[in-house]
Amino acid sequence: MAKIKENKQASTEEKIKEAARKVFTQKGYAATRTRDIAEEAGLNLALLNYYFRSKEKLFEMIMKEKMQQLFGVMTHLLNDKATTLDQKVEQIVSNYIDMLMQNPDLPLFVLSEIRNNTGMFRQLQVGKLIRNSHFVKQLKERQPGLQPLHFIVSMLGMVVFPFVSKPVFQSLEVLSEDSFAEMMKQRKVLVPKWMKAMLKVK
């Protein structure tokens, strides 16, 4: 599915979007100035309002993209009838870590922005999708005593929390950039093993 027009240099519109992605995810909506975005794009401030009506409209567009990115990783895996529970966990963990290594600011960005604007998620039907998923069904079979949400939150926490807390551990000087990458690589193997062990508890 290649683009029809594939210019060497991105279009102005795309330059703005790319700059907006970077600045918004790094600093958050409120701390971002439209001037930052224009500068990052190497363009004039007026062009932002020419292509997108306002800061808010531009933000909403980026936000939708980012939420899609964050949930898209797992939604189709959840309903794969062909895989076992353990295989699903392996795939979700591995895919998430790969994606987040490419987008380390993504989780904190989405989590912070949702705080002030809870309505933003309503449109996505992810909630129903999770509740009715094959994954949740398999979970209930394996461990009837455990609330599926406990397991899901734990699994995602194992994967996402390192990215969210990275700045803290780095400034505490207990973690370098390299050792973080190494750690996340190890987690691809460790987390699924841990989750298996957890399901046997009690």
Added chain:
Amino acid sequence: MAKIKENKQASTEEKIKEAARKVFTQKGYAATRTRDIAEEAGLNLALLNYYFRSKEKLFEMIMKEKMQQLFGVMTHLLNDKATTLDQKVEQIVSNYIDMLMQNPDLPLFVLSEIRNNTGMFRQLQVGKLIRNSHFVKQLKERQPGLQPLHFIVSMLGMVVFPFVSKPVFQSLEVLSEDSFAEMMKQRKVLVPKWMKAMLKVK
């Protein structure tokens, strides 16, 4: 250590600080307007600058308080020579959950603000404190093959991530306020068990 003056109504200075705590932790520095704080305190805007020199100074004061609160929970427990590793985990998990139930916005607040201002943590000597702790020593003895940081990040993730991701799960309509409280109560018991099981893996 009771205060000498304990007036029925808080002093103006304390009213401002209390309002600032609330608004800053809910919305973050950039999204907070000094007018919000004044209004929340039921006071005039000019008083903020009378008692604290600027928005930034007021923020720094609150931020120091909040970081103290976040780390204070565990620092003394880490070096308790009288407790076993398992007991330390139980205590840290339990204390953290209790404290965070009272301050649910705290983690996301600190994590977001640190992102833009990494230097803020340098002053705290928490890094060294962790590395040299009795807790880490016990961890290394129990499971020489496992990086202590893996364990610490996992443990904190199990406890903190639910608070950070709560707004998401709530807007996905898979979690109510009541069931969240119930879930965290269960986690006081579950997380230590899980951590024990994880230490046996591999």
Added chain:
DNA sequence: GTCTATACAAAGATAGAC
């Protein structure tokens, strides 16, 4: 110490030339 009114600065949006 507390308030009202206002100055000043920063940031978003737009007009109009090219």
Added chain:
DNA sequence: GTCTATCTTTGTATAGAC
């Protein structure tokens, strides 16, 4: 489509009366 210059709004800080 892109730019410079400018208007407008919003938010922080201060002056000065009480």
